[in-house]
Amino acid sequence: MSSSFRTASPLLLAILSVLWVSPSLATQEVRVGAAHFPPYTVRPESGADTGLLPELVDALNALQTDYKFVLVPTSIPRRFGDFKQARVDMAIFENPDWGWKDIPHTNVDMGLEDAEIFVAQQEPDRQQNYFDDLKGKRLALFSGYHYEFANFNADPKFLAQNFNATLTYSHDSNLLMVLRGRADIALVTRSYLFDYLLRNEKVAGQLLVSQRTDQIYHHYALIRPQAPITGEAFGKLLQGLRDNGQMLKIFDPYKIAVVPVSAPGTASVPQVAK
Structure with a gap:
């Protein structure tokens, strides 16, 4: 074995190691709360991946590799506490009027109406x-x-x-x-x-x-302030699904309207009395 090859091998291995590891290091996990809300989410606590939310998560994960969206079972009453205590990063198919006014979050218009x-x-x-x-x-x-x-x-x-x-x-x-x-x-x-x-x-x-x-129902995604994804970034991913036809494919069969969206990433912070 030549000296030049022996010298190059460690460097080559280091480069290959970086290339192999970097995609997994770059992928950030985003925990999405899954509460029973048919037909959007159906009995997530049972472990069955049924409903529109699992379909949406699969489409988001297939679209890109920067984020890995995972479902975390919760419940309609418990979802507020799970969000505040950072057990989940995001609540999807929500509306800020449904008990979220005193909880800091960022609104992302999903452009869906039921x-x-x-x-x-x-x-x-x-x-x-x-x-x-x-x-x-x-x-x-x-x-x-x-x-x-x-x-x-x-x-x-x-x-x-x-x-x-x-x-x-x-x-x-x-x-x-x-x-x-x-x-x-x-x-x-x-x-x-x-x-x-x-x-x-x-x-x-x-x-x-x-x-x-x-x-x-004008649906929003609500993202907690310290989540690994921003409202703007998530809004761009949703736009990607609109552009490739996945949003229409997932929601149109249930007569859920895909409508124009407002500017992504609108922050909602609870008012504090002075």
């Missing part, structure tokens, strides 16, 4: 005006959701006392309550109802779906 709609049992004389007044009607609601008709107050006692509400953790259960006459109206995410009717075609004629919406 809706919360009213569903009742179909009866011969029942028309759309049935949904105009909720007083005296038994409501079936999803526990932990923030509804506009209740001024976004998700407290179970408040909803039960003021709106005769029964709260569950299942849209299916709420719709069954309506079909069996145990509730007058259920509030259901439009995307979930569309999926439910595809899976249960026989009951479509038994349900009256409101033209009235309780609220339009």
Whole structure:
């Protein structure tokens, strides 16, 4: 073996070592909170990778190598504490009005819109005006959701006392309550109802779906201040998925609208009394 080769070998090995290691060192893990919110996230605590959030995370990871997005199971009530205590870096399919106003974060407009709609049992004389007044009607609601008709107050006692509400953790259960006459109206995410009717075609004629919406879900990603990714960087990744058609491919089948976005990375900091 020549002396020049022996001299070059350590240098060559060092270069190859850097090239081999650097991609893994450059990849930063971003922990995404996954709370049961069908059809976006379905029972993440069970370990099943089902729902739109796992699809979105897979698309984000396939798009680039700077960040690795991983799902961390949480729950609707627990997600605030997990976010504040840095167990998760990001909450997706959120809205700043849903209990986040006092928690520092950065908003990223995802450019996605869904809706919360009213569903009742179909009866011969029942028309759309049935949904105009909720007083005296038994409501079936999803526990932990923030509804506009209740001024976004998700407290179970408040909803039960003021709106005769029964709260569950299942849209299916709420719709069954309506079909069996145990509730007058259920509030259901439009995307979930569309999926439910595809899976249960026989009951479509038994349900009256409101033209009235309780609220339009304009979805945001909320990023904690010390997260490994910035709002601007995440906004660019979402734009990449819009450009390559993945956003439309993932969300359009559920009738979730892909709409124009506002400027990414809007900071939201709680106001402190002086």
